[in-house]
């Protein structure tokens with residue numbers, strides 16, 4: 236008899252972090268090895284896909300061995316292998332998908348195909364078990380979306396960005412201010428010392444529906460800075476950052492609060508790399524305090540990591556969702572389009 | 579010795595399982611481009627046909643480039659992960675040399691060739707000897723017009739091989755009227771040959787640092803290096 240303990244080996248290589256983790260019963264992180272390439276991509280001011288893929292293949296077995304060693308487990312102890320198969324950069328995803336398939340095949344283990352966004356959401360499990368129905372606000376460099384989860388294995392996007400992701404906007408605004416990539420955390424830091432004096436536009440706040448838009452805010456910010464340069468006007472960096480952040484957070488909080496009126500969630504989950512943002516965490520917490528229980532992923536699991544993929548993989552394992560060895564990367568994977576094979 | 583051999587460097591996908599010199603099962607496919615999806619199912623099927631378990635393998639041999647960047651990473655990832663997870667031996671062989679392995683009976687110098695676009699090619703020069711294949715000129719990424727000039731020193735005793743020789747056949751014939759140009763089935767990589775050759779080669783001692791031989795920097799890195807001479811570092815990836 237196989238023991239009922241779930242022990243998942245998880246791979247995540249969707250962007251510029253190579254990560255391998257071992258997760259017990261969906262909630263206990265036994266190991267979470269993360270190799271970040273930020274320093275490499277800083278040379279180029281953003282992630283260069285081919286460079287990212289090359290780093291992944293340099294790191295993949297190092298992370299695998301380290302994770303198993305830290306977790307003190309052997310292949311024979313494992314119950315499944317989970318892997319991010321999308322969305323993300325196709326060349327990067329392929330290294331993780333190929334590695335996961337190879338391990339699964341070599342050791343006769345089930346293969347669990349994880350949506351990267353589901354992974355971000357399931358990082359909340361490291362704080363407390365998710366209670367359904369739940370709502371998630373997913374904010375990162377590539378994503379800005381409100382995800383409604385009526386039950387454990389159902390994800391519906393009710394609102395998403397129509398143009399730039401919020402994290403992407405942070406990076407572009409930061410670049411305009413002369414900050415190094417990735418600029419998001421630096422903008423957040425500066426914003427905490429300044430005041431909202433520039434009155435940047437709050438896009439789509441009056442529109443019905445839950446879609447977001449950040450391109451107007453971005454253009455307005457860039458135009459203001461360029462205009463100041465032309466007339467040799469000195470702008471306060473901290474007030475610029477604070478004004479931008481106030482506008483971005485206003486929109487995120489406003490839409491989320493409105494969505495919660497229509498969708499009666501038991502929990503609101505804040506997830507994704509931008510979920511580490513101080514102002515967003517504080518403002519969202521006070522805005523929904525009387526409405527719903529807010530669960531924020533621990534800061535260390537907000538960025539891309541394989542632990543969260545293991546947590547989401549555990550949910551697939553429970554529902555016996557598996558992939559075959561012909562699993563391919565799907566760079567533009569979305570919740571609505573998920574097609575999984577049930578065995 | 580039970581050996582798995584795999585080449586995903588270009589459009590052909592070829593895999594084989596061998597027991598020493600005996601080829602147990604092999605398949606070559608030229609109609610599929612999605613090597614990442616199909617390489618492992620093919621490997622699984624071949625092992626099944628050979629009545630072997632993954633744990634029966636002693637060695638995995640992969641073609642490690644040059645070739646399509648994405649393609650190369652499929653076989654190299656499978657190879658290094660198998661070597662790590664099953665604690666078996668790993669061997670990497672040039673994808674160009676893999677083509678040359680098809681011509682063990684020629685006394686011509688073998689010039690395998692992949693089109694790298696914009697008049698650039700990946701190529702090298704090999705010679706068949708009783709002990710095996712010998713590298714005469716190492717693999718390189720080079721302008722075809724320059725490569726033709728460099729090959730002049732070998733006079734006309736050449737055999738060009740590769741699916742992509744079709745694009746260059748006129749230029750080849752102009753410079754080397756009696757050269758042999760092979761672009762048919764014999765210009766496809768054969769994993770059986772790869773598996774045989776791989777048994778005679780030294781195994782990779784540092785599997786973690788085994789990476790594809792791209793033979794070419796990414797455009798972003800080349801541009802950056804030009805603008806930042808002498809600033810190249812080696813710690814671009816940090817473990818958190």
Ligand SMILES: [Zn+2]
Pocket residue numbers: 351355375507508538539
């Ligand atoms: Zn992410």
